[in-house]
Amino acid sequence: DAGVIQSPRHEVTEMGQEVTLRCKPISGHDYLFWYRQTMMRGLELLIYFNNNVPIDDSGMPEDRFSAKMPNASFSTLKIQPSEPRDSAVYFCASSDFSEGDFNQPQHFGDGTRLSIL
Amino acid sequence: SQQGEEDPQALSIQEGENATMNCSYKTSINNLQWYRQNSGRGLVHLILIRSNEREKHSGRLRVTLDTSKKSSSLLITASRAADTASYFCATDRPSGNTPLVFGKGTRLSVIA
Numbered sequence: 001d002a003g004v005i006q007s008p009r010h011e012v013t014e015m016g017q018e019v020t021l022r023c024k025p026i027s028g029h030d031y032l033f034w035y036r037q038t039m040m041r042g043l044e045l046l047i048y049f050n051n052n053v054p055i056d057d058s059g060m061p062e063d064r065f066s067a068k069m070p071n072a073s074f075s076t077l078k079i080q081p082s083e084p085r086d087s088a089v090y091f092c093a094s095s096d097f098s099e100g101d102f103n104q105p106q107h108f109g110d111g112t113r114l115s116i117l
Numbered sequence: 118s119q120q121g122e123e124d125p126q127a128l129s130i131q132e133g134e135n136a137t138m139n140c141s142y143k144t145s146i147n148n149l150q151w152y153r154q155n156s157g158r159g160l161v162h163l164i165l166i167r168s169n170e171r172e173k174h175s176g177r178l179r180v181t182l183d184t185s186k187k188s189s190s191l192l193i194t195a196s197r198a199a200d201t202a203s204y205f206c207a208t209d210r211p212s213g214n215t216p217l218v219f220g221k222g223t224r225l226s227v228i229a
Contacts, residue, residue, distance in 0.1 A: 004159070033216065042221035043160075043205070056216070091159055103148055103209040103217055108159030 002026075006092050006109035014117050018080040021112045023092030024073055033106060034067055034077050035091040043091070049075065050097070082116045089113050121149070121189075121206040121220035129226040136193040138223040140206030141186075147209050149182060150217065151191050154203045160219075163191075163204075198229045
C-alpha cells in the first residue's frame, strides 16, 4: 500500500502566484480531506470529499482557495492569488467509510510545506 | 467549535520513563482518536476508542476515556527516543456525519 501521496513536498513562490497542491489518496478510500497546519491555529480542516463530491467546504478561508476531485485517485487544492499568510503545511488525508462508521482512522500524506514570499 | 485540547503542550522525559498526555473536549462524542506526528511528516493514527469503552491497549500505548469528565489520556510506557513526536487527539460528534476536529497537540521529547 503506497499510502497517501502529496506533491510537491515543498513549494516556495512569490505573492500573487497561483499554487496547486496535489494529492493521490489510498486506493479504495472514499473520503478525502484537505487540512492546513500552522503553529498558531493547529490543524484546520479546509474541505472534504465523499466519492469525489465536495461535502463541506466551510473551512476554506477565502474564495482564493478552491479544491477539486476529478476522479477517485486525484485531488487538487489551488490558491490563486497566493498571499504570505497562506504559508503553512497543507495535508491531504483519506479514509475508508466502512462498517457504517463515518469517522474511521484517517491516513495522512506527508504534506506540502508552502512558503509564499 | 468542539475541539480536543491536549495537556501539557510540551513534555520532556528520560528514556525508559512513562509519558502521559491528556485530552479534554467540550461536547459528547462518538469516538476519540489519538495520532502521532513526527517532525516533517504527516499524522499517523495510533488508536481509536469509542464512547462506550473505557480503556484500550496497543503495544506500549494505553488510552483511557472518561466521558463523564469529557477527557482522555494517552500513556506511553517505557518510552524510547523514537517516541519523540507530537501527539494529537481528535474528536467527532455522535450525531450526523461530522468530520474529526484535532487539538493542537502535545510535543513529547524523549531524551536518551
